[in-house]
Amino acid sequence: MINTIILLFGMIHVCFSLKKNPVLKFGGSSLANIKRLKNVGDIISDISINDQLPVVVLSAIGSTTNKLLEASYSALNDDDISKSLSIVNGVKSNHYLIFNFIKDNSKNNLKSNKIKFERDTLIAKRDIDEYFTNLINILKGIHLLNELSPVVIDNVSSFGERLSVRLFAYLINNMCLEDSEIEAEFYDSWDLGLKADGCHNDSKFIEDDYVKDTVKMNIESIIKRNKIPIVTGFICKNLDGKITTLGRGGSDLTATFIGECCGSREIQVWKDVNGLMTADPKVVKDAKPLSKLSYEQASELAYFGAKILHPISMLPAKKTEIPVIIKNSYNVTNEGTFISNELNNDIDKEYIVAMTSKKDITLIDIVSTRMLEQTGFLSKVFKIFEEDNISIDVIATSEISISLTLDNKNIISKNAIDKLNKISCVRVKKDYSILSFIVNIDKSNEVLSKILYILSKNGINAEMISQGASKVNISIVIHSKDVDKALNLVHNNFF
Numbered sequence: 001m002i003n004t005i006i007l008l009f010g011m012i013h014v015c016f017s018l019k020k021n022p023v024l025k026f027g028g029s030s031l032a033n034i035k036r037l038k039n040v041g042d043i044i045s046d047i048s049i050n051d052q053l054p055v056v057v058l059s060a061i062g063s064t065t066n067k068l069l070e071a072s073y074s075a076l077n078d079d080d081i082s083k084s085l086s087i088v089n090g091v092k093s094n095h096y097l098i099f100n101f102i103k104d105n106s107k108n109n110l111k112s113n114k115i116k117f118e119r120d121t122l123i124a125k126r127d128i129d130e131y132f133t134n135l136i137n138i139l140k141g142i143h144l145l146n147e148l149s150p151v152v153i154d155n156v157s158s159f160g161e162r163l164s165v166r167l168f169a170y171l172i173n174n175m176c177l178e179d180s181e182i183e184a185e186f187y188d189s190w191d192l193g194l195k196a197d198g199c200h201n202d203s204k205f206i207e208d209d210y211v212k213d214t215v216k217m218n219i220e221s222i223i224k225r226n227k228i229p230i231v232t233g234f235i236c237k238n239l240d241g242k243i244t245t246l247g248r249g250g251s252d253l254t255a256t257f258i259g260e261c262c263g264s265r266e267i268q269v270w271k272d273v274n275g276l277m278t279a280d281p282k283v284v285k286d287a288k289p290l291s292k293l294s295y296e297q298a299s300e301l302a303y304f305g306a307k308i309l310h311p312i313s314m315l316p317a318k319k320t321e322i323p324v325i326i327k328n329s330y331n332v333t334n335e336g337t338f339i340s341n342e343l344n345n346d347i348d349k350e351y352i353v354a355m356t357s358k359k360d361i362t363l364i365d366i367v368s369t370r371m372l373e374q375t376g377f378l379s380k381v382f383k384i385f386e387e388d389n390i391s392i393d394v395i396a397t398s399e400i401s402i403s404l405t406l407d408n409k410n411i412i413s414k415n416a417i418d419k420l421n422k423i424s425c426v427r428v429k430k431d432y433s434i435l436s437f438i439v440n441i442d443k444s445n446e447v448l449s450k451i452l453y454i455l456s457k458n459g460i461n462a463e464m465i466s467q468g469a470s471k472v473n474i475s476i477v478i479h480s481k482d483v484d485k486a487l488n489l490v491h492n493n494f495f
């Protein structure tokens with residue numbers, strides 16, 4: 001009897017620990033205007049009331065991040081600051097338009113919770129006022145000092161997410177959840193215990209157990225109070241207390257990392273398209289939606305240019321095997337793309353699962369001057385890249401030569417080229433692109449030969465070919481002018 005009870009408790013415990021609250025992430029285009037914001041508010045209210053309280057991660061509203069960066073560069077480069085200020089004033093009026101709409105249309109205004117509504121309104125207005133005052137002061141500082149460091153860029157871009165969570169919590173509490181017991185609370189990521197490391201504009205979360213446990217504890221205690229945490233994506237603070245960002249599109253990473261910390265049952269990434277597709281529909285008209293992908297396939301796609309996911313955002317999900325579902329906030333009933341451990345590798349399906357391209361690539365050919373059997377050549381070359389702090393994308397080697405690519409974030413210095421020239425002949429070639437194909441592993445050799453045949457028949461030269469060890473990905477470097485044509489030719493042939 002006692003054993004049965006213990007077993008039962010065990011099972012109940014497992015059921016609960018398997019069903020941890022989902023993380024929902026919404027990108028800028030899902031938050032582009034009041035109609036979209038209200039739509040997102042309804043999606044969250046629906047899940048909160050009918051299912052479990054989610055943890056919500058938000059990007060900046062619409063194209064706010066682009067505008068903030070534009071304003072910063074204009075403050076730095078233009079003769080007077082008026083253009084920079086007018087860009088920020090555009091962002092400001094957009095945020096006030098939303099604020100005023102909520103204030104004027106909330107039903108709470110008329111009801112018994114009028115006092116709470118007035119308090120919320122006061123807090124939202126106070127924060128928006130303060131943020132824009134600070135932002136304008138920083139832009140004036142950039143202009144006066146004629147200086148824009150990565151630290152300042154991160155600080156300026158952080159305002160987008162800080163504003164969006166505040167405005168959104170105001171909206172959902174007063175336009176979507178006004179009749180419910182549930183309430184949303186906004187948080188800057190650092191207030192939940194998240195910490196970042198590494199360089200500005202491209203930092204990473206610190207992943208130690210202390211950080212993860214703190215984040216989990218904080219979020220659990222918020223949810224226990226029946227509140228929905230609305231958290232800033234993309235931004236964090238480093239150990240010096242300075243604001244950093246995780247690289248463009250970094251809210252995806254915030255969402256999956258929080259999912260990892262909390263052991264969430266799933267991570268929903270809400271975008272403005274029906275999930276991932278076989279190719280970028282802007283380039284290939286006949287691109288088709290993908291119903292499922294593995295973490296690895298999705299990572300390769302993201303890394304090699306599919307703009308839809310942050311390049312390293314799949315890692316936390318993969319580590320903890322939490323499924324990631326890419327959904328369309330403009331088309332809620334669409335199933336989207338389900339990303340898990342399972343490969344999309346249907347035998348009777350296409351040989352290629354998906355394709356993408358990464359532009360603005362530098363191709364470097366390095367040929368040893370000593371010819372065959374020179375030991376240590378590869379390691380000498382890699383050491384030079386390491387010393388120059390350069391990360392290499394795709395690589396193909398033989399005993400005496402190396403071809404490799406660098407993306408536009410990794411620019412090789414003259415000093416490194418000089419060092420390479422001492423041991424080899426170096427050629428640096430610009431205007432290249434990487435075509436990447438996520439392929440059915442069992443067919444990868446056939447696929448490669450077929451692609452090369454298609455390219456050569458159409459006069460497109462493959463400068464370099466590389467297949468990752470996992471064989472999930474085949475990368476081919478071609479001249480940038482041929483990229484769109486090549487993608488269409490290959491897609492038409494395989495799909």
Ligand code: ASP
Binds near residue numbers: 027059060065160252
């Ligand atoms: N707002 C940031 C960006 O536009 C982060 C994100 O959207 O995920 O890059």
Ligand code: MG
Binds near residue numbers: 029060062
């Ligand atoms: Mg964005």
